[in-house]
Amino acid sequence: MDCLFCKIIAGEIPSTKVYEDDKVYAFNDINPAAPVHILIIPKVHIASAAEVTAENADIVGHIFEVAAKLAKEKGLDNGYRIVTNCGDDAGQSVHHLHFHLIGGRFLGLKMVED
Ligand code: 5GP
Ligand code: ZN
Numbered sequence: 001m002d003c004l005f006c007k008i009i010a011g012e013i014p015s016t017k018v019y020e021d022d023k024v025y026a027f028n029d030i031n032p033a034a035p036v037h038i039l040i041i042p043k044v045h046i047a048s049a050a051e052v053t054a055e056n057a058d059i060v061g062h063i064f065e066v067a068a069k070l071a072k073e074k075g076l077d078n079g080y081r082i083v084t085n086c087g088d089d090a091g092q093s094v095h096h097l098h099f100h101l102i103g104g105r106f107l108g109l110k111m112v113e114d
Contacts, residue, residue: 001045003045003094003095003096004094004096005039005041005094005096005098006045006096008025008027008041009025009041009043015027015028016028018038018070019040019066019069019070021066022043023042023043023044023059023062024040024041024042024043024059024062024063024066025040025041025043026038026039026040026041026066026070026101027039029100033100033102034102034103034104034105034107035103035104035105036074036076036080036101036102036103036104037100037101037102038070038074038100038101039098039099039100039101040063040066040067040070040098040099040101041063041096041097041098041099042056042059042063042097044056044059045096046059046096046097047095047096047097048084048086048087048092048095048097049084049086049097050086050087051097052097063099064082064099067082067099067101070101071101071103074103074104076103076104078103079103079107080101080102080103080104080107081100081101081102081103081107082099082100082101082102083099083100083102084097084098084099084100085100
């Protein structure tokens, strides 16, 4: 499958790994929006949040467990944001489900652009 993040998981495209287990891979975003900007992705290809079903939803809980662990490890004690962009209106640019873990500075109060 021609998927950038599947290739990153397979090691065909280099990335800076932050965490890995049998179900999940986490790595630094190539274009960080904040001092900490980690992408957490399932190893199984799920195109977006719109493709989460009763059959594959367990991975989302596991990703949040990993996010909490990584946030503690990275010292994000003052808070952080977890974001998943889904579809064109959200600007999703890679069609493999991914959660941005962003922190290390004040992130502002706006949820979205005006
Ligand atoms: P989206 O816009 O789909 O929510 O997020 C995609 C993210 O993937 C962006 O923040 C972008 O910087 C990141 N990204 C795109 N290509 C690569 C890459 O080759 N390596 C890494 N580490 N991040 C990437
Ligand atoms: Zn993929």
